[in-house]
Amino acid sequence: MATAQPVIELAGITKRFGGTAALDGVDLAVHPGSVHALVGENGAGKSTLGKIAAGVYEPDVGRIVVEGRPVGRWDTVRAQRRGIVMMAQELSLVRDLTVAQNVFLGIERSSFGLLRRDHGRRFAELDEIARFGLDPDTRVGDLRIADQQKVEILRALARDAKVIVMDEPTSSLTAHETRRLHEMIRLLTAQGRAVVYVSHFLDAVLEVSDTVTVMRDGRRIRTAPAADQTKASLVEAMLGRELAVSFPPLPPAPHPDTPPLLEVEALAGDNGVKRASFTVRPGEIVGLLGLVGSGRTESPAP
Ligand SMILES: Nc1ncnc2c1ncn2[C@@H]1O[C@H](COP(=O)(O)OP(=O)(O)OP(=O)(O)O)[C@@H](O)[C@H]1O
Ligand SMILES: [Mg+2]
Structure with missing residues (x-):
């Protein structure tokens, strides 16, 4: 269940790219153990918001607070250290490396003094948590997309992520694989982790998320419990007009x-x-x- 203090809070976030205001004064609070979905039309600012949470971009204006403490400079390394990671819309694995190599990439010499020979043991520990049953020695390029996503999730677990931003995670998945991903998400939230779930698939959003934030033109339109939303109410908020106007009868x-x-x-x-x-x-x-x-x-x- 969601607890009172957000694991990450974004307040008054504005981000411009040249003349485009990708985000305009957006607030977002993500609670531990919950799935917070971001929905909106193309270009609404969902990925930009996720990337700001994960340190890919710094906001032009606004504050980021992680577990009650405001952050100063913010980048992916600092975000990872604070437990915020992102699975990009385009997966970012190295195809020629193995599953285990990808999972531990960049944290070989972490503060835990993790050395290469410890990978086998550490991988087994992670697999115990995730129960994906992936072979650590398979080349990632030989895996199906759904299995590559499992590797991305293991990467997040290896970094002890408290918040995992998943940007369009189901866009290349079959219905069955989407169900599996949702099971994984439930497993993660049962451990107290939070997932920010960006998706165009509103059925999936309503099924998996606890809270939904609707974005339009770089602004936050509404944040509400998923249980109070329907597909129609989400689409109307996304478009800013009634469904009957947007989709006249065929x-x-x-x-x-x-x-x-x-x-x-x-x-x-x-x-x-x-x-x-x-x-x-x-x-x-x-x-x-x-x-x-x-x-x-x-x-x-x-
Ligand atoms: N790196 C960038 N450089 C310039 N403009 C950008 C950049 N990233 C995003 N934008 C612009 O900012 C706005 C918000 O984009 P963003 O990618 O966050 O939207 P989105 O909601 O994720 O859309 P989609 O559903 O298509 O993924 C868009 O107008 C987009 O063109
Ligand atoms: Mg996007």
Whole structure:
């Protein structure tokens, strides 16, 4: 359960990139043992806020307080020392190193005097906590994305993270892998750690988070318990207008006998597309769905 003192508190954070105000006077308090989701449209400022928490950027204006103590200079090294780490939107592992090497990268000679030969024992300890069952000697580049994320989580645990910022962690995951990630998140929060969960997937947000902050145009619109929110209430806050205005009713679907405007049959190419067929009828919206690398964005071979 969330306790009274936030593990990290951001107050009045403003951050500009040239002429863009990425964040404008944003407040955020994250409590131990809880999942705090950040939602908002593209460019709302979610990643920037996460990066400021994790020391990737310093705010132009505003205060950062960790466990009741204001921080002075703030960067990723200082943030890690205070237990704040981030899993980036683009995973940041070294593909040619092993799982264990990635987990301990940069903390080989930490204040614990951790030496290479201790890695095996330390890895086993971490694995006991996380129960991922990853082989420490596998090359990270040979792992699936979901397993690479487990390595990122182990990296955070190895740094004894109190707050893990996860930026779009499920964007390349299947539904099953997302459920597994959520189980891991529950495990982390049961240990008193906090997770800042940035996502466009509102069902996942409502399922996993305790608190949701909605952002729009660099401002915090609302922070409320997830239990009091619905998908519709979140979307309305994200867009700043009612759903009916944003998504007018669809026109009736075209009759199946309507001749197609576009017919694609058994399209193939050396870009990985194999025998793709579909038709597009007038008035139709056709969705192309698939994981990263499945070929949904590939153009036909010339
Ligand atoms: N390094 C940067 N340099 C310049 N502008 C930036 C930089 N990072 C973010 N911005 C701008 O700041 C604003 C907020 O961006 P941010 O990445 O925080 O949004 P976001 O909510 O994470 O969006 P998305 O959902 O697309 O990931 C956007 O207008 C973006 O273009
Ligand atoms: Mg982002």
